Amino acid sequence: MILMYHHVCPLPEIPPVDQQARLEGWRYTIAPAAFEWQLLEIARRGFRYVTFDEYVAELGTNRRNSGYLATVTFDDGWRDNFDYAFPILQTHGIPATFFIVSREMDGVAGDRRMTPNQLCRLKAGGMTIGAHSRTHPNLALLSSQSLADELRGSKEDLESILGTSVNYLAYPGGRFNRAVVKAAQQADFKAACSVIGWGQNSEASRFWLYRDVFSDRLDSLSDRLRLNAWSRRIFRWKAARLLGRMLRVRTHE
Ligand SMILES: [Zn+2]
Numbered sequence: 299m300i301l302m303y304h305h306v307c308p309l310p311e312i313p314p315v316d317q318q319a320r321l322e323g324w325r326y327t328i329a330p331a332a333f334e335w336q337l338l339e340i341a342r343r344g345f346r347y348v349t350f351d352e353y354v355a356e357l358g359t360n361r362r363n364s365g366y367l368a369t370v371t372f373d374d375g376w377r378d379n380f381d382y383a384f385p386i387l388q389t390h391g392i393p394a395t396f397f398i399v400s401r402e403m404d405g406v407a408g409d410r411r412m413t414p415n416q417l418c419r420l421k422a423g424g425m426t427i428g429a430h431s432r433t434h435p436n437l438a439l440l441s442s443q444s445l446a447d448e449l450r451g452s453k454e455d456l457e458s459i460l461g462t463s464v465n466y467l468a469y470p471g472g473r474f475n476r477a478v479v480k481a482a483q484q485a486d487f488k489a490a491c492s493v494i495g496w497g498q499n500s501e502a503s504r505f506w507l508y509r510d511v512f513s514d515r516l517d518s519l520s521d522r523l524r525l526n527a528w529s530r531r532i533f534r535w536k537a538a539r540l541l542g543r544m545l546r547v548r549t550h551e
Contacts, residue, residue, distance in 0.1 A: 299345065299368045299530070300353070300491065300499070302509040306333045306386075307378040321434065322410070323374065330382040332514045337392055339516055340368060343525055349393040350426045350466055354489045358501030365498065365527030370394035371491060371509060373430055373468055375403065380416045388423055396420060397430035397468035397491070400455035414459045421460055428466035429453050429487070437469055437478045445478065450485040466490065475545055479505045494544065497537030498530045506544070508537055 304326035305312075312324050328336070341347065345368040348356075353369040370387070372379045375398040387394050396417070404413040412420075417427055429452040431437065437445060449467065456464045465488040469478065472493025482490045482505060490505045497508030512521050523529040 299365075299524075300507055300509040301340070301368060301370045302491075302493065302511050303328065303333070303370070303372045303379075303383070304374060305376050305378050306330055306372075306383040307376075308382075311378075326511070328514060330386060333383060334386045334390075336512065336514065336516060337370070337386070337390065340525065345525075347392045349424075350395045350428070350489075353499075354466075354504070357489075357499060357504055360500075365530065371428075371468065372396045374434075375399055375412045375417075375430070377404065377410055377412050377416070380412050380420065384420060384423065384425070387425070393424055393426065395426040395428050395466065397428040397466075398452075398456060399430050399432065399434045399470070400452040401432040402434065417456070417459060421462070426466070427456055427460055427464060428468060428491075429456055429464055430468050431470050434470040436471060436473050437481075438473045438475045442477065442481065445481040446485065449481050449487070453485055453487070469493075473544070474506065492541075492544070494537055494540045496524060496530070496533050496540075498527075498534050506541060 304323045307327055309329050312327055318324055345366050348367050348369055350369050353367055356364045356367055370392060372394065375396060379396060398417065402411060404411045421427055431448040432452045435448060437448060440448065453464050467482050467487045468491040474492065489507060491509055492506040494508050495510045497503060499507050510524055516525065523533060
């Protein structure tokens with residue numbers, strides 16, 4: 299299971315609506331205390347946290363316990379991830395992956411994103427940095443030239459900051475189609491995340507890995523079903539149906 303987060307921030311610090319830039323995604327905010335509780339509760343229910351590398355290495359092994367592996371991801375590179383989520387993750391020894399929009403780091407899109415230096419500190423703290431394109435476009439609408447620039451380009455931007463290879467990608471807004479998957483493979487990414495929930499990841503979903511967002515208290519019926527490895531297998535059809543819809547996205551070349 300891959301957990302997906304955006305902002306981890308005390309609710310009073312959410313900027314007023316008229317000061318929010320477009321696409322900042324504040325509706326996907328969890329308060330630090332709720333975030334910490336959720337991580338521990340998921341572990342208490344039998345899931346074991348692993349790095350993204352370990353998670354991907356398990357795809358296709360079909361080992362009996364792989365359904366109870368969990369890995370934590372964050373999209374967009376918000377600075378609150380560094381300020382609030384990182385210390386909590388470190389306290390509990392939980393690894394996580396941060397998908398960064400490489401041309402919208404601090405200084406470009408206001409001061410709410412992480413700086414290159416903060417990314418290096420995350421990495422030094424055992425975290426993984428992944429790519430989330432250069433400018434967060436709808437990849438499914440791009441020409442093959444721009445697609446390569448957004449994907450390979452963001453990988454190169456981040457690799458030059460970190461000095462190591464960046465192997466994983468999350469599609470901005472979760473939007474992708476066949477051309478996008480192909481471009482991700484050509485840019486030498488090893489796996490990519492969608493925003494489709496419910497699925498059971500396997501080798502077949504390596505380039506549209508399913509991710510889950512839970513309610514703060516993990517108490518909805520959907521939360522309960524998704525926190526059970528057996529019911530995830532049963533409800534796979536729901537993910538497959540959503541995926542069918544995604545792959546029909548038209549491209550304009
Ligand atoms: Zn995003």
